[in-house]
Amino acid sequence: xxxxxxxxxxxxxxxxxxxxxxxxxxxxxxxxxxxxxxxxxxxxxxxxxxxxxxxxxxxxxxxxxxxxxxxxxxxxxxxxxxxxxxxxxxxxxxxxxxxxxxxxxxxxxxxxxxxxxxxxxxxxxxxxxxxxxxxxxxxxxxxxxxxxxxxxxxxxxxxxxxxxxxxxxxxxxxxxxxxxxxxxxxxxxxxxxxxxxxxxxxxxxxxxxxxxxxxxxxxxxxxxxxxxxxxxxxxxxxxxxxxxxxxxxxxxxxxxxxxxxxxxxxxxxxxxxxxxxxxxxxxxxxxxxxxxxxxxxxxxxxxxxxxxxxxxxxxxxxxxxxxxxxxxxxxxxxxxxxxxxxxxxxxxxxxxxxxxxxxxxxxxxxxxxxxxxxxxxxxxxxxxxxxxxxxxxxxxx
Amino acid sequence: xxxxxxxxxxxxxxxxxxxxxxxxxxxxxxxxxxxxxxxxxxxxxxxxxxxxxxxxxxxxxxxxxxxxxxxxxxxxxxxxxxxxxxxxxxxxxxxxxxxxxxxxxxxxxxxxxxxxxxxxxxxxxxxxxxxxxxxxxxxxxxxxxx
Numbered sequence: 001x002x003x004x005x006x007x008x009x010x011x012x013x014x015x016x017x018x019x020x021x022x023x024x025x026x027x028x029x030x031x032x033x034x035x036x037x038x039x040x041x042x043x044x045x046x047x048x049x050x051x052x053x054x055x056x057x058x059x060x061x062x063x064x065x066x067x068x069x070x071x072x073x074x075x076x077x078x079x080x081x082x083x084x085x086x087x088x089x090x091x092x093x094x095x096x097x098x099x100x101x102x103x104x105x106x107x108x109x110x111x112x113x114x115x116x117x118x119x120x121x122x123x124x125x126x127x128x129x130x131x132x133x134x135x136x137x138x139x140x141x142x143x144x145x146x147x148x149x150x151x152x153x154x155x156x157x158x159x160x161x162x163x164x165x166x167x168x169x170x171x172x173x174x175x176x177x178x179x180x181x182x183x184x185x186x187x188x189x190x191x192x193x194x195x196x197x198x199x200x201x202x203x204x205x206x207x208x209x210x211x212x213x214x215x216x217x218x219x220x221x222x223x224x225x226x227x228x229x230x231x232x233x234x235x236x237x238x239x240x241x242x243x244x245x246x247x248x249x250x251x252x253x254x255x256x257x258x259x260x261x262x263x264x265x266x267x268x269x270x271x272x273x274x275x276x277x278x279x280x281x282x283x284x285x286x287x288x289x290x291x292x293x294x295x296x297x298x299x300x301x302x303x304x305x306x307x308x309x310x311x312x313x314x315x316x317x318x319x320x321x322x323x324x325x326x327x328x329x330x331x332x333x334x335x336x337x338x339x340x341x342x343x344x345x346x347x348x349x350x351x352x353x354x355x356x357x358x359x360x361x362x363x364x365x366x367x368x369x370x371x372x373x374x375x376x377x378x379x380x381x382x383x384x385x386x387x388x389x390x391x392x393x394x395x396x397x
Numbered sequence: 398x399x400x401x402x403x404x405x406x407x408x409x410x411x412x413x414x415x416x417x418x419x420x421x422x423x424x425x426x427x428x429x430x431x432x433x434x435x436x437x438x439x440x441x442x443x444x445x446x447x448x449x450x451x452x453x454x455x456x457x458x459x460x461x462x463x464x465x466x467x468x469x470x471x472x473x474x475x476x477x478x479x480x481x482x483x484x485x486x487x488x489x490x491x492x493x494x495x496x497x498x499x500x501x502x503x504x505x506x507x508x509x510x511x512x513x514x515x516x517x518x519x520x521x522x523x524x525x526x527x528x529x530x531x532x533x534x535x536x537x538x539x540x541x542x543x
Binding site: 136137140141143144146147148149150151152153154155156158159162163164166167170212213214215216217218260264266267269271 | 400405406407408409410412414415418419440441442447466467468469470471472473475476479482485487488489497498499501502503509514525535537
């Protein structure tokens with residue numbers, strides 16, 4: 001059903017032009033009492049320092065237009081700076097954690113910026129009490145969902161993805177244990193990553209199968225956390241990167257594609273797939289690489305099925321074979337053929353909407369990750385919101 | 398919370414994009430917008446037909462028959478309004494006239510264990526109410542095995 005998808009967004013070839021040279025993270029926690037703006041400032045500060053730069057060197061900022069908690073005004077307020085900055089709301093987390101380096105590359109090529117910071121903070125654990133259902137509020141506010149779906153109990157995300165899981169099981173014979181393998185692999189990595197919210201809380205497949213059923217066949221342990229935390233990264237030209245302290249993570253390819261029905265999952269023609277069907281091939285083409293070249297993968301994983309579908313749609317295995325593919329040690333950092341979410345992902349590290357995924361990949365390429373894959377050269381992020389997906393391919397510089 | 402409507406989570410029957418749908422349901426009919434130019438069923442409502450780019454639609458009755466596409470048994474109340482409804486079955490039914498049109502609906506009068514993919518379903522029209530929205534109900538299409 002690939003004709004069910006819109007073509008990928010047409011992007012200029014930015015392969016090999018820019019690199020991620022600095023990364024910064026806050027603590028990842030349950031409710032911290034902090035605001036997203038405070039969290040964003042801390043992540044920004046650490047990323048800038050890691051890059052060997054000062055705040056006045058940062059002349060470009062990408063942030064989330066949907067959750068604009070750390071914009072140029074917040075930057076200047078925190079750092080006490082006043083300089084001109086190029087900025088774009090097409091950054092932050094989710095899909096845009098993968099495409100922000102593209103916009104940075106374009107701004108750098110146009111001479112609009114030299115060092116571009118991408119920031120994404122979230123304080124949803126702290127805010128949880130005042131929201132209808134955490135991240136569900138965005139969906140409940142949309143008119144068709146509010147009248148045609150929510151009244152039927154088809155809301156929020158656990159219900160959407162339970163229905164998608166069921167259909168994946170119907171079409172491809174995927175089993176509960178196969179979804180569980182993704183959750184268990186994420187927890188295994190989180191137990192090697194001290195900053196992970198679920199560090200120190202091991203999970204076996206029996207623990208997974210015994211976890212609370214939220215909406216059959218979706219269990220609590222198929223679901224991401226709700227967290228406070230944030231991260232940031234600095235992108236600059238590959239030439240400039242040579243002067244900076246860390247080995248750069250070079251942007252080799254970027255892809256972006258949209259679902260024809262946006263976040264109306266109920267009507268998405270290819271119900272058990274994601275826009276990675278279009279985004280990933282575009283990114284691999286830009287990079288001149290194939291899925292077989294990938295050494296470590298980080299996928300936006302709000303639910304196990306979202307990781308499973310992206311593994312299939314990005315070409316790591318044939319469509320429908322994801323369930324058998326992920327069994328065993330496939331996704332493990334130590335010996336797996338496709339190490340996935342080596343920090344623990346949204347499932348077991350923190351729900352910071354993908355920004356920590358990209359930071360983890362940079363660590364992997366530097367060789368400084370907690371669950372380090374041996375000598376990775378190519379690292380890939382798959383971002384997702386339902387409405388769209390992105391693919392970011394990084395190479396060791 | 399951003400949703401100010403006092404009768405949430407009942408449908409917004411005065412949303413002009415959907416009013417004909419709920420008016421029809423109230424008299425026991427399921428209607429879907431159909432493109433006046435190419436006869437394509439267009440769901441959800443949109444300004445332009447995705448097949449022919451046409452801009453005129455008429456709300457057209459369908460049989461109400463369909464096939465069960467997917468479903469879930471919701472066990473956790475994600476909104477307070479559903480606290481006295483769990484567990485319940487909600488899912489997607491693909492319409493006979495065009496299986497690409499999926500109706501999100503309560504699946505009623507059936508044990509969840511008896512549900513299988515592609516099972517034939519038919520529409521029933523029932524008043525929907527929530528204990529959190531006193532004295533209000535809206536008739537909506539629900540589905541039950543045919």
